[in-house]
Amino acid sequence: MSKMNISKYLANLFLWALCITWIIPVIFGISTSLRTQSEIVQSGFRLFPAEWRLENYVTILGNTSTAPIMRWLFNSVFIASLHTFLVIVVISLTGYGYARMKFKGRDTLFFTLLGISFFPGVVNIIPSYKIIDIFGWVNTSLAMIIPGLAGMGNIFLVRQFLKGIPHELDESARVDGAGDFRIYASIILPLIKPVLIVCGLFSFVGSWNDFLWPVIVYTDVDKMPITAGLLLLQDIYGNYRMIGQLMGSAIIAIIPTLLLFAFAQKYFIQSINLNSGIKG
């Protein structure tokens, strides 16, 4: 029994120590964003403000020239939402095609594409930029919305999910004379909702947090998403001249994904159950 107790204390100690370490930066960022510059500089490190002030947020939200954060937020929301919507459309259509339709070379085509997609993405970044440039998409939202739709990962998940659903429903509809589009829209779409929600959530978060690609394709401050914008802040609020504003901007940038997690936590956590292949 004493052995059980030791392991109980060890497990709890480890987990709570980790949790406290994990949450400190978030608390520190929020609290610093609510302190004035003079208080921060004079009193140095503290986890909670002596006085809670909202002035930094007024300054940040009022900046529409060097660091237009409302503009960046709007850009990010627009990019991530439209990208997510299109991901759901593309993967459901394509997943249906590869799982349910009969055409020559279907599986060969699918596995060829899947194999090619395993090739390291680092090689295609530079030519992708050139293609975006040819289309005239540099410094536009399309540069971030469209290329990500080409991926195979989510289509693989939808196809796997569909393989687990018996064919009886769509076959009886087919006997009744329904075409592929009717079957897709009225039978398959409702059935694959769980996998679409999970893929949609991860697409949104992935698009919101993407960093390398926006840093490459945006030079126009007004067109950037917020992750690329934050890179500029080091120069604008940086060198520790306007610390509260710097922290406030970071906090504003992380609120949307945290809200999403708060409302859809179970989908994030259970996502892995969809991928039975890796669960083992």
Add this chain to the structure above:
Amino acid sequence: MRKKSFAPVFFVGPHLVLFLIFILIPTIYGIYASFTKWNLMNDPQWVGVANYKTILLDTTSTFHTQFFNGLTNTFIFVAISVPLLIVIPLLVAVSLEHRKVKLKGVIQAIIYIPGLISISAAALIWLLLFNKQLGIAGNIFNSQVAWPATQPYAWIIIFVITVWGGVGGNMIIYRASIAGVSKDLYEAAEMDGAGANRKFFSITLPSIRFPLIYTFVMTTAGAFNVFGQPLMMTDGGPRQTTHVLMMYIRQLAFGHGESIAGMASAMAVLLGMVILVISALQYYVMNRNANE
């Protein structure tokens, strides 16, 4: 039958076009560009293996120095971050299985959340937290140096933010896998008097070998593409000791001055080959050991 023949084009066609334009063509073109002199604007000029020769053999060239410095730093990042990103999530997942741990959902959520935070936002906060005057570096650790500009602290802060952001994803995978292991196995082992360690090494680990292989391969491949953490935390310093290969590739292709995209493509192809070879080796070795 005849009227159906266009339906697959409607369902599969749009993605196929996207795949060609944004994956297949850029990948082939990226390999082709590595054999050319190219500034992203004009047509690439074929130069054969000259770029590779310069990068790999010409010790007087800055490209040679940059490539090997970048590759070394990338390997350092992979060698230290990958074990941490496997072992810590595994320890968390096993600890969360303990019967006497309460508030499991809360703990899991707190550890998962940093994975949803963008690197640029996270880095602004962590940099201030590690600041000498205003954060914990000077006030708690009594350190008199600037961490992002001094080794080994520059590496340490990169690993801290990487582990902080990366533990949650693998933890979720391990938790789900461990939950799938048959309870009968543990009960039988307890009857035979097996302790916690014995149960972990003889039952848990072998039962989750596929998720282990999967996360090991994926985490490693991801770590080779490291870019955001060193760019934001140290900007490659001090004296380029945390300057990783992705940063050089971006600099050469998209930095100030004329683009050197051909050379950058050659470095990208070399990095891609390193990733492919290592992923294949990992998969081969681990799968063979797992099947014995």
